[in-house]
Amino acid sequence: MEQSTLDNLNVFVISINKNGIVEYINAFGVRILGYDIDEIIGKNWFENFLPPELRDEILPVSKLILSGEITMSSCYQNSVLTKDGEKVNLFWKNSILKDDFGNTVGHFSTGELIKDDDIRIKEDLIAFNFLHLISKSDSWMLAAINKDFEFINCNSDFKKTFECHLKTTLGSGLAVFSDNTDIKVKQELSAYINSCFDGKHLNKIYEIKCDKGETKYLSLEFFPLKETGSKIFAVLIIAKDETEQRINEYNLKISNRRLEALYKISKYKAKNQHDLLDYVLTHAISLTDSKIGYIYFYDEDKKILAINSWSKKVHKDCRIIDVHTTFELSKTGMWGDVVRDRKPLMVNDYSLEHPQARGTVEGHVELKKFLSIPVFKEDKIVAVIGVANKDEDYHIADQEQLDILMNSLWHIVEKQALYEELKVAKESAENANKLQTEFLQNMSHEIRTPLNGITGFVSLLAGDNVSPERREQFQQIIQNSSNQLMLIIEDLLEISRLEIEQVDLVESEINLNDLLVSLYTIFEATAKQQNIPLYIKKTLSNKSSIIISDIDMIERIFKVLIGNALKFTQQGYVEFGYRVEDKELILMVKDTGIGIVQDKQKIIFERFAQEDGSLTRSVGGLGLGLAIAKEYAYLLKGKICVESEKGNGSTFMVKVPFRQLYIESENVINNETEMQAYKKVLIVDDVETNYLYLEQIFLQISDKFRLFHAKNGLEAVDFMKENRDIDLIVMDIVMPVMDGIVATKLIKECCPEVPIIVQSAYTTEKAKAIEAGCDQFIAKPIEYDSFVKTINKLM
Secondary structure (H helix, E strand, C coil), X not given: CCHHHHHCCCCEEEEEECCCEEEEECHHHHHHHXXXXXXXXCCEHHHHCCCHHHHHHHHHHHHHHHHCCCCCCEEEEEEEECCCCCEEEEEEEEEEEECCCCCEEEEEEEEEECCCCCCCCHHHHHHCCHHHHHHHCCCCEEEEECCCCCEEEECHHHXXXXXXXXXXXXXXXXXXXXXCCCHHHHHHHHHHHHXXXXXXXXXXXXXXXXXXXXXXXXXXXXXXXXCCCCCEEEEEEEEEECHXXXXXXXXXXXXXXXXXXXXXXXXXXXXXXXXXXHHHHHHHHHHCXXXXXXXXXXXCCCCEEEEEEECHHHHHHCCCCCCCCEEEHHHCCHHHHHHHCCCCEEECCCCCCCCCCCCCCCCCCCCCCEEEEEEEECCEEEEEEEEECCCCCCCHHHHHHHHHHHHHHHHHHHHHHHHHHHHHHHHHHHHHHHHHHHHHHHHHHHHHHHXXXXXXXXXXXXXXXXXXXXXXXXXXXXXXXXXXXXXXXHHHHHHHHHHCXXXXXXXXXXXXXXXXXXXXXXXXXXXXXXXXXXXXXXXXCCCCCEEEECHHHHHHHHHHHHHHHHHCCCCCCEEEEEEEECCEEEEEEEECCCCCCHHHCCHHHCCCCCCCCCCCCCCCCCCCHHHHHHHHHHHCCCEEEEEECCCCCEEEEEEEECCECCCCHHHCCCCHHHHHCCEEEEEECCCHHHHHHHHHHHHHHCCCEEEEEECCHHHHHHHHHHCCCCCEEEEECCCCCCCHHHHHHHHHHHCCCCCEEEEECCHHHHHHHHHHCCCEEEECCCCHHHHHHHHHHHC
């Protein structure tokens, strides 16, 4: 806590470690002692600031506090020694300070100045005419009672406190105490009076209910009054109303706990704002003797409450499955009144009817008593804290202490939030600087590499001893290096245009299926060179796949994602295509490559960012491709995301609005008649060009075929287990994972009625295929007319 928070209190506040060294003192304490603060901090409290005659008495008390033999909030009275040598009396409240591991590290004390006591008049009463003094005294409540328990005199304060008149008081005896007073208390009072007539002097504080039902705490002293010859003729009752003092002591105790909480919170090393508020909530629950609590942030402009902290007890007992983290103020029940009315809310019976009562969600921890306050910053509510289920009723003191606690430390909460923002900004700036450095290094490397190829081989071409074959080879290298350099420059120009918002959306008709085939032809050679199968995934017919969008942007997105997938995949496959879900077109590129770690999956879409930005990485690039794809997705009113796991490949998805030009009935098949009009064909082949060729044959035969693609025998077997309504299977033999012979045999075992055409470049496999159960065998290359006749024969 900042010094100013405790400096405004007219209470002496001090923190002493277990060695007696002063670690903290507030401004009030400094003024009392008369020293400069630097003359106090770090000094031994007992040796420097206590009167010598009290040191041997007070030091053991401090040791008892630290050892735990004196409980929390232990009290005692002693004087302190000022710089001028004066003694100032204070009433001290003490609490043990512990660290996060429960170890005692010192004690925290608050002291109130003690005023001079009123002059006691007991001896005067005995020495003079006590009956006269009783009636005249206005400093104490006084009465005299005889052996018959009858009052023989009392003063006005006594009568006022017990609301009785002199004529009814005199002679009424203990009936003066209200019928509400516990019978045991009356019996004990009677016993005390009898003891006084035996010469004893007694004192005790009682809780006594007066005639109006008000509870008072009275300090009662009983003195025997003696006549000449030491004969006791009456008992003097001296009563002092301790009610206000008791309340003040209780408030002081609570204030001391609050100050202790504020002190601990100010010293707490929070990991973040959420952690700090969790710690604050723990103290708020303890301060109000509650069982549970929460803290919500409030947005006054949006009128939204957002949860920050729930007490551990709530987490333990709450059985709500769908826990909301935000609430609209208009949809909150009674607990939202604290915001609507802009003032604290206290409910000591939550079961009673209330205008805004809406119960609690099933499974929620039961609320019995409830207290909530708004936290203000200037004139706006910024947060709400609530506590609940105190054993006793909540009182105004609980509300006030909670309000002081929260409003005193909210600046600490905001300072923590500001610190976190600055930390994030610092990390962001450092990361941006790192990215910029890596980018400049990579750009230098990426540009110099093709330039080196161009300039180097141009100089070699100028030589006289270059053969025609070598000359052609050098020219091809120069051409490739020039193309590579051109791509780098295009990326730099494009990201610059996007940066200054000079890229416009140009919409036209796009046939997605044709686009996928075109992209396949572009990347097929690279895929074959790397021995990586490349597959297409389509879900619409040619006509249905015609959409309205910007073809250049969609094509560039696919090129970036497919290029990256091939670049980072050493084994397995790469698949690209699309699907439609809930009026969204999802462009997809999936690979079985190296994958991306979780904490890098967001930054890879930033400009110049790469998962590995070092020059020693295995693949090149400036890290601009995904940033360009992200900007294009935004311009298409969509977004880009990735699902990936390190070592297990990645799936990039771009979700954009689906604006279809034609809607065919095959996209909305809702009845059995329409379903029966289509023939379902499963093509099993690991080579995408083979699948594309067969697809075109089926499309030329009829537009009533629905084609499915499996990339190996195992995929086909698994597909058939879930889809028994396939009308025809066209099966290749040589495939990875599981070949066509084994797949045909397994499918015929579960679906014997499904016709299977086996195709192979090896005619020697025909006997094996027929033995496995195929219905027709066709040799590659497939002859169109023969294939059509075979299909017609089987279907």
